[in-house]
Amino acid sequence: MFLFCATWRTPMQLLFVIDPLDSFRIYKDTTYVMMRAAQQRGHQVAVCTQPALYWQKGGRVSAQVEWIALLDVDPAAYARGEMAPWWQLLRREERALADFDAVLMRKDPPFDNEFFYTTHLLGQAEREGAKVFNRAAALRDHPEKLDILEFAQFIGPTLVTRDPQRIRDFHAEHGDVILKPLDGMGGMGIFRVGPDGLNLGSIIEMLNDHGRNSVMVQRYIPAIKEGDKRILLIDGEVVPHALARIPQGNEIRGNMAVGGKAVAQPLSARDREIAAHIGPILAERGLLLVGLDVIGDYVTEINVTSPTGFQEIANQTGFDVAAMFIDAVQRRQPHW
Template sequence: MKLLFIADPLGHFKIYKDTTFAMMREAARRGHELWACEPRHVSWQSGGRVTAVAREITLTGDPDDWYAAGGDTPLALADFGAVVMRKDPPFDSEYFYATHLLEQAEREGACVINSARSLRDHPEKLAVMEFPQHVPPTLVSRDAQAIRRFHAEHGDIILKPLDGMGGLGIFRVGPDGLNLGSITETLNRQGTQTVMVQRYVPEIVHGDKRILIIDGEPVPYVLARIPQGSEIRGNLAAGGKGVAQPLAARDREIATDIGARLAPRGLLLIGLDIIGDRVTEINVTSPTCFQEIQQQTGFDVAQMFVDALERAIGRSRV
């Protein structure tokens, strides 16, 4: 069947680690047709259906020139077996508008993964609010005085923007409070933007664990992203070292609890970030780490995902 991947430009992919590429490779192995476009190529006009100007792509096996593409072809999203939304954050206005286009495509019969409404309803920093039993002490506010009070209570805190990714814009402020005012002003932009503040979790030295949940089922291995040197961030994009580990019993409990709640909402793929036993983020836009886990453990995460994708397509046709 035809699968459409809505993603960042293909020329930007680092295929040795890219999760979307791993999905494509497994889907192609099973004989599915691969199509690709960017969000800017999706449109709607009254009297018609939501359409993407997409290109059919063929994987070449050449790491330097990894795909061959056909010509631009306008196709209704509902004519694909599934539409896999893999655009990276930030979740900005254009991403928000894209979810509305995708939701209209769903009304027209398209199978969108992850579902458009759930992408919109579960912003990656704020989705943790539904699971307070699993998160560290957390404040979401634009109020500088509220942030100061939170710091006074907890002493050692992490501040981060709500729309960041890859560790961008994350700050730690210790008990001395050094630069708290300046950091707050930078992140909340003089009180005009909301910030997330969390108590520092010292277990970060053992890694910020990425736990993948596919169709409600946790992947049996995690990728612990371990900060290097004096860095506090474990994100791979910030220089963290990724070490695959078996899924611990407590992490399985947390992932199973969250997966059981979120998977029925159309979130086929979820990436939890857990430090120690505290959930810090719930990633639903384009969770990664498929290839790092497979390369280190042999477990084929992409195979598990495409199995689930095919089941979701089957359910959508009932």
Template sequence: MTATALLFVADPLDTFKTYKDSTFAMMREARRQGMAVWACEARSLRWQQGGSVVADVQQIELTGDADAWYTVQQQATRALNSFSAVVMRKDPPFDTEYLYATHLLSQAEREGARVFNKPQALREHPEKLAILEFPQFISPTLVSPDMAALKAFHAEHHDVILKPLDGMGGMGIFRVKDDGLNLGSILETLTEQGTRTIMAQRYLPAIVQGDKRVLLIDGEPVPFCLARIPQGGEVRGNLAAGGVGEARPLTERDREIAEALGPELARRGLLLVGLDIIGEHLTEINVTSPTCFQEITDQTGHDVARQFIDALKRRLG
């Protein structure tokens, strides 16, 4: 077996869009550097008294073909602590099953596994709520299930964004302008009649210039961000919602935010973080499966996957 073996806990391999998938880019770079690449789904993680956390895993080889992009070299049930590192790359939603997976990964850590991002840090940094720790960088924000409080926030700021706390790719995001059109109906839906906590933020007009994804790798910012620019009257810049990605050098403000957060987040065990910045304001801290590796690399030549794998190797010593 190759000296360094990486296990990627990810979504089903057959769902990967390899032309843009960041996990695929990590795998490709790992193979380029001579590492063995293994994969499993979070649902296959299990633990039984008297044993270690194991998973049903498969070693894969990358073919270079865009469609049939991998072949399975072998399949096995292996303990997570038998790998050089475990890379947790399952996409949101951060639901109860995701939470349970992080607890199993924490148990694997107790058994000697090296897991990135650290499971405890994943639990402690829910992607929408993690910004609350850094109020100096965010726009006016309210987190609440209370519809009266949310309506008062709209009355104060007139133009707001409402979003669920467990979404991804722009799903479930609404903009309510000064006229308050459909505000009550939207709040009833998102909060499930006041029983589900959501986030409200003042609308930032700078979104028309793009929702910037700034990547932090072991606390260091990648020198280029990907500005995801809304199209066709959309308020969402997410690529999954039809936004167009444009790589740009970081601005002074981008660097200020990245350098303020980066070292502390890295210290907590977050090897890879995706900051979302609109204009001058931090809007999200993404820690589950930050993306945009390939878009930045393709447009700028800066090899983000190589930077990530090199940082992972340094962590492993």
């Protein structure tokens, strides 16, 4: 049985650039509920992966796409291991990206060379008339670790450097610090070094590789014990609930990828202050969906590649984040 609800306006044709469908964990995947919300409104859903994209002289940026219908299944059953088909292939075709009403770039990190090249293909598709979210140039211009530098008034003491001695000096000044690689994801490669400096040298050697790699160092924020909050911005507007990723056991990282407990909570006054300033700026640059990571009163990262958290917030609060997102996509279309 298809998951479908008719719409009263012209249906959109949406292309999602994604990881393979069989890798989805639909009980928690944000792209899945985006597609589901779109189909419930009568919009048509097509998908492709990065390797399917191509350009050839004389033509436009195109892809081998698959049109799919989402089936009426219980995502929670997947969490219990009760696997069943959740999508049905309708047809395949070659199609130019500019012929879709919107192209939604939902390929998960890492932001590697192939991701970089894909943004250039998407940029060419935009020149041909495609509407891409998040916008290709904005994905390149907003690296998720370094983007906080533009909004320094909202961050704690932070250092970005390739100089091992500057890292040591920063630790000597602040005593308790977090070190992270600039290309990490999901909490990978993050280390805490306390006042005793234990293992600081070996961590610098591993992350910095004798001055070859830049490292971000931030003063440790004790409020991490209360959660690393993900605040979602959709077309500049803030989702009214944050998702606090709370570290478990002796872990210092709250990322869900490393076992953090996700707890939805109302936004604080500080959360709203941060969102009200940053949201409109990034939306103006073509970033339709942004995830701010906030610990205590400080922004620590700005996520733009494939922000998540829709399902956790919806399941715990009843607020339909995916519907808010599709509303934003519809507002960007001339016939809506």
